[in-house]
Each structure stands twice: as structure tokens, then as C-alpha cells.
Amino acid sequence: MSSASPLTETSSPLPPLYVDLDGTLLRSDLLIESALELLKRNILYLFLLPLWLLAGKAVLKRQIAQRIKLRAELLPYNASLLTYLQQQKARGRKLVLISASDQALVDDVAEHLGLFEQAIGSNGQVNYSGRRKLARIQQEDSVFVYAGDNKVDLPIWEQASAAITVNLSASLQQRVLTHTALEQQCDYPAGSLRNYLRALRLHQWLKNTLVFLPLALAHQLDNPQLIINALLAFLCFGLCASSVYILNDLLDLPSDRQHRSKCQRPFAAGDIPLASGLVLSPLLLLSAFGIATVLPRAFVVILALYYLCTGLYSFVLKKIMLVDVILLAALYTLRIISGAAAISVVPSFWLLAFSMFLFFSLAVVKRYTELDYLRSAGGHQSEGRGYFAQDLSIMAMFGSASAFLSVMVFALYINNDETREQYLTPEILWLICPLLLYMVTRIWLLAARGQIEEDPIVFALKDRVSQVVTLVCGLLLWLANIHWRALLL
Known part of the structure; x- marks a missing residue:
């Protein structure tokens, strides 16, 4: 005005x-x-x-x-x-x-x-x-x-x-x-409710739906108490993640202002006073741990570990090449582990191995898209990161190899004795392998074409094709739990 x-x-x-x-x-x-x-x-x-x-x-x-x-x-x-x-x-x-x-x-x-x-x-x-x-x-x-x-x-x-x-x-x-x-x-626009909601990055809460995965794989979707625990775990991780996002935004002001899309973030653009972020971030964190006290102690420990790792990432590890993407993959996997802790089940080795390889691939996609833009803009080194434009091809190799390894881990999981005991018709699970191959290779092709401009995890959760593939995979998991031989004979 x-x-x-x-x-x-x-x-x-x-x-x-x-x-x-x-x-x-x-x-x-x-x-x-x-x-x-x-x-x-x-x-x-x-x-x-x-x-x-x-x-x-x-x-x-x-x-x-x-x-x-x-x-x-x-x-x-x-x-x-x-x-x-x-x-x-x-x-x-x-x-x-x-x-x-x-x-x-x-x-x-x-x-x-x-x-x-x-x-x-x-x-x-x-x-x-x-x-x-x-x-x-x-x-x-x-x-x-x-x-x-x-x-x-x-x-x-x-x-x-x-x-x-x-x-x-x-x-x-x-x-x-x-x-x-x-x-x-x-006057200039500042401090509106919309800007504060943008700072929380509520759309990134989609990542926290990973806490529901152990509940689904444990076949406990009909247990009201465990569903409530999983919902509380989702809320805790959302509040904790928003606290971290605000902290990251406050620490990344110079680099965000040079980014083609991050420059529009509320703190980088000056749409919210920085002092508000210094208050809001710890307030969200305290709220997350306050709610977490009603959940099993193991969940509280994992939530604290998650925050510690994100703090190390924000201050130190995000600047170290490859360590940053390995930690990002670990943080996604921690969400799954926390979901298991919230309902007091032990996550399987196969689930953790699959998630580490899959999320490492998606974390590399994130760096790949940043380097691709850097190269197209004529840049040499990524701001605040340990990567150079010439790393683009080797990063694509790392990411695609990890994507294929995640599918291989799932195939080995199907042939595992424990899986044969858990599912009545485990052979149906083989149909999931080509769907996973399609989804991960498609994401990498879209990244190579410059069509992924956001966090690949959020992209996969919002993308219509990925949603359909995920839904079909979920349906196949349910069908694998039906004794088809007994029905057909």
C-alpha cells in the first residue's frame, strides 16, 4: 500500500x-x-x-x-x-x-x-x-x-x-x-495467517503418512487404539517437522533467496518477521513432545533422534556431499520406525532395507533436479551444498541404481519364509515388482526432463500416476492375504 x-x-x-x-x-x-x-x-x-x-x-x-x-x-x-x-x-x-x-x-x-x-x-x-x-x-x-x-x-x-x-x-x-x-x-504484506501456514509447509506433512505403513503391514487397521496412536504419531511428526522447516528457513535465508522457487518462502521474502520464527519453531517442538508423552517411550526417543538428526543436518551435514542424501533417506526411514514404535511392533528388516534404498534414490532425485537447474543456469557449484554441476551424471547413476536395489529387496522379501507365513497367497506380491519398477523409473525420467521441481517424496504423494500405482500395490497386498487356493478349489 x-x-x-x-x-x-x-x-x-x-x-x-x-x-x-x-x-x-x-x-x-x-x-x-x-x-x-x-x-x-x-x-x-x-x-x-x-x-x-x-x-x-x-x-x-x-x-x-x-x-x-x-x-x-x-x-x-x-x-x-x-x-x-x-x-x-x-x-x-x-x-x-x-x-x-x-x-x-x-x-x-x-x-x-x-x-x-x-x-x-x-x-x-x-x-x-x-x-x-x-x-x-x-x-x-x-x-x-x-x-x-x-x-x-x-x-x-x-x-x-x-x-x-x-x-x-x-x-x-x-x-x-x-x-x-x-x-x-x-505498507507491505506481512504476518498474515496464510503466510504463517505457508511457513509450516503443511503440504510436507504428506511425508509423515509413512508412520501409518507399519499399522497397515501389521494388518491392524481394525484396531481403534492403534489407529489413534498412529494418528497422534502423525501429528507429532508434523509439528516437529514444521519446527524443523522454520529453523531451516531461518538458517538458509541467503541461499533460499537465490533459488528460483525457495525465494518465495515467507521468511526469505520478508513476509513474516524473523523474530516470529524464533518463537514459533520451539513452540511447535514443545507441542510435539508434549503430545508424544501419551505414546510409548520408544516413540519419544525416536522423535528426539529425528530432531537431533535434522539439527545436525541443518547446521553441518547438509554441506557434506552424499552424507546429506544418506541422512535424508535415514530420516524418511525413521518415520516408518516411529510408526512401528507408536503401535509397539517391530519393523521388519526387509521393510527397513527397502525404505533405505528407495528413499536414498528419491533424496538423490532432489539433488539431481537442483544440479540440473544449476547447470542450465550456467552455474558451477550448488549454494550451501557440496556438489558441482559436473556431478549430475554420477548422481543419476547413484539414484537409479538405488531405485533398482529397492525393487530387488522387495523381490527377495517375497521369497522369504517369514513372508510366506504372513501372507496366504504370497505369489500375488510378485505383481508389485513391475509396478515399483515403473514408478521409480518414471520419476527418474521426469527428473531428467526437468519436470520435477519440488521434493520428489511430495511429488510422488501428489502425482496422480504414483497415487494409482500405490493404490494398486495396496490392493495387491490385501489380495495376497486371501487364501485363493481354498476359494478356487
């Missing part, structure tokens, strides 16, 4: 315009972004951050800025305010960027935009916020206009000749207008 007042239409000399950075010109918070980037590089900085903060906010910001350099060209800007500033610059107006962020970060943004005559930031001793920012402005100009977004800016607006507001609540906007005139309102 952008609205103008008559102040912008006068022909008299325009007063200098002082512009806040975090939340005003930027749809983000540089302190949080740089702190997250610092922790991503070395989690041990978590113990230093409180010590720096005790010395003062300006010291904290300076210590982080000395270790982290953010790329100003990747940051999400307030498009309506940026357009307005460009118009004012063309009219010869003096523009000054002033922020409580560290001077180094403010300078980077100012240099990138090329709009400001001066850039003022915290200097390691003084944190330019509230009245301190006002005093710094008045050192330069006694008459000025100020653009801000927060209650802390009220003392500045009280002394300004006019205000430019960004995303203020109705009550705060009214308080501002009691002290000064409104020159411009430059």
Missing part, C-alpha cells in the same frame, strides 16, 4: 528524509539475520552472544558485524518505499539512511542502493535507536521527515515535520498523526 499527502505535491524545498532500515526499508531484521548466519557458521557462538549483549546492544552488533557480511543485493526490500525514495531522489531531495544496525551493514545497503547521501549506523558504542537516533538526526538537521515502522520511533516522529509510516497498527498510526502530518504510507 502506498498513499500520499499534499506535502509531496508542494513546490517548496523538501526537508531531508531520514529512513530507518530494519522493518522499514527492509522487510527483515539485520541483527537477527547476521546472528543466524553467525550461528550457522559455528554454533558455539551461541555462548558468546549473551556475553556480548551484556556489554550493550551496540557491542553485540559490532561483534557480529565484524564476523559476518550479508549480501545487500539479496535482502528483501520494501518495494513501495523504495520506489518512493527513487522518486524523491530524482527530485533532488536529501536522503539519509539511519539505523540501529551496525555501521558496516548500513553502509553495505546504502552502497548497493545508491540513493543516500549519508548512511548512519550504530558504531559499537552507541545504539542509534529511539531518542539516541533522534539526537543523531538533530545533529545534522533541525527540520526533517522520518520513515519508520515501530513504536520506538515515536519520539522521532514527535519532532519530525512529517512522517512516512510502514506497517503500523491503527492505534499507533493515529498516535503518530496526532504529532505530525503524514507524508506517505508505504
Whole structure:
């Protein structure tokens, strides 16, 4: 939203315009972004951050800025305010960027935009916020206009000749207008319920339907208590996974903003305040473990192991080639193991072996599609990953070989004595093998054609052909449990 007042239409000399950075010109918070980037590089900085903060906010910001350099060209800007500033610059107006962020970060943004005559930031001793920012402005100009977004800016607006507001609540906007005139309102969409739901990635909860697989294979779909346990396990994994997704999004801001589709994620695009993610992620995690307490202890342990592994993946292992895809396959398999733990059954060796090979293949598909796009875009190395564009063919070899191995494991499972005891007509299970071959080879062909642009697990669960194949496989498993010889003879 952008609205103008008559102040912008006068022909008299325009007063200098002082512009806040975090939340005003930027749809983000540089302190949080740089702190997250610092922790991503070395989690041990978590113990230093409180010590720096005790010395003062300006010291904290300076210590982080000395270790982290953010790329100003990747940051999400307030498009309506940026357009307005460009118009004012063309009219010869003096523009000054002033922020409580560290001077180094403010300078980077100012240099990138090329709009400001001066850039003022915290200097390691003084944190330019509230009245301190006002005093710094008045050192330069006694008459000025100020653009801000927060209650802390009220003392500045009280002394300004006019205000430019960004995303203020109705009550705060009214308080501002009691002290000064409104020159411009430059809001941007932020914090809507839809954006928060997008951040949870509810569509990714489809992966957690794997927790129901042990229930189905144990032929316990008519047991109400076990069905309830499986549903609770599904909910726990969904909440835990959403917590992880938010954490990953917060840690992957620079790389997501360079991705063709991930740049639209709420945190990367600045549609949700980063501070909300820092609150929401642990809240979801606590909810998951709170619900998990009603399930068997083994499930709680597996859920904790899942979160630990995802944490290691987010901070360290996702950067190591092949280790990342092996861990992704293990995380999918953990969902199956957790489903078994929730209903107190032991998953078979064959199921675990089959799932590891199948999910390794699908995890490689994910990396393959990223490398394929990287190569087509003329890139050399994947951002934040340990892969290069020339790895494309060998990754395809790894993934397709693993896909075939998963089918072979299933074939060996059919010929197993335990299977012959569990199913009354195990020969019917052989019909599943060509269906599995068709499904996995089709996914790899689509990936090679560039037709899979999302997580291949989610693609397989949403794809109509894969749904039909899965349904037929389920039907064959049910038919294999009928004693056809007795019926036909």
C-alpha cells in the first residue's frame, strides 16, 4: 500500500528524509539475520552472544558485524518505499539512511542502493535507536521527515515535520498523526495467517503418512487404539517437522533467496518477521513432545533422534556431499520406525532395507533436479551444498541404481519364509515388482526432463500416476492375504 499527502505535491524545498532500515526499508531484521548466519557458521557462538549483549546492544552488533557480511543485493526490500525514495531522489531531495544496525551493514545497503547521501549506523558504542537516533538526526538537521515502522520511533516522529509510516497498527498510526502530518504510507504484506501456514509447509506433512505403513503391514487397521496412536504419531511428526522447516528457513535465508522457487518462502521474502520464527519453531517442538508423552517411550526417543538428526543436518551435514542424501533417506526411514514404535511392533528388516534404498534414490532425485537447474543456469557449484554441476551424471547413476536395489529387496522379501507365513497367497506380491519398477523409473525420467521441481517424496504423494500405482500395490497386498487356493478349489 502506498498513499500520499499534499506535502509531496508542494513546490517548496523538501526537508531531508531520514529512513530507518530494519522493518522499514527492509522487510527483515539485520541483527537477527547476521546472528543466524553467525550461528550457522559455528554454533558455539551461541555462548558468546549473551556475553556480548551484556556489554550493550551496540557491542553485540559490532561483534557480529565484524564476523559476518550479508549480501545487500539479496535482502528483501520494501518495494513501495523504495520506489518512493527513487522518486524523491530524482527530485533532488536529501536522503539519509539511519539505523540501529551496525555501521558496516548500513553502509553495505546504502552502497548497493545508491540513493543516500549519508548512511548512519550504530558504531559499537552507541545504539542509534529511539531518542539516541533522534539526537543523531538533530545533529545534522533541525527540520526533517522520518520513515519508520515501530513504536520506538515515536519520539522521532514527535519532532519530525512529517512522517512516512510502514506497517503500523491503527492505534499507533493515529498516535503518530496526532504529532505530525503524514507524508506517505508505504505498507507491505506481512504476518498474515496464510503466510504463517505457508511457513509450516503443511503440504510436507504428506511425508509423515509413512508412520501409518507399519499399522497397515501389521494388518491392524481394525484396531481403534492403534489407529489413534498412529494418528497422534502423525501429528507429532508434523509439528516437529514444521519446527524443523522454520529453523531451516531461518538458517538458509541467503541461499533460499537465490533459488528460483525457495525465494518465495515467507521468511526469505520478508513476509513474516524473523523474530516470529524464533518463537514459533520451539513452540511447535514443545507441542510435539508434549503430545508424544501419551505414546510409548520408544516413540519419544525416536522423535528426539529425528530432531537431533535434522539439527545436525541443518547446521553441518547438509554441506557434506552424499552424507546429506544418506541422512535424508535415514530420516524418511525413521518415520516408518516411529510408526512401528507408536503401535509397539517391530519393523521388519526387509521393510527397513527397502525404505533405505528407495528413499536414498528419491533424496538423490532432489539433488539431481537442483544440479540440473544449476547447470542450465550456467552455474558451477550448488549454494550451501557440496556438489558441482559436473556431478549430475554420477548422481543419476547413484539414484537409479538405488531405485533398482529397492525393487530387488522387495523381490527377495517375497521369497522369504517369514513372508510366506504372513501372507496366504504370497505369489500375488510378485505383481508389485513391475509396478515399483515403473514408478521409480518414471520419476527418474521426469527428473531428467526437468519436470520435477519440488521434493520428489511430495511429488510422488501428489502425482496422480504414483497415487494409482500405490493404490494398486495396496490392493495387491490385501489380495495376497486371501487364501485363493481354498476359494478356487
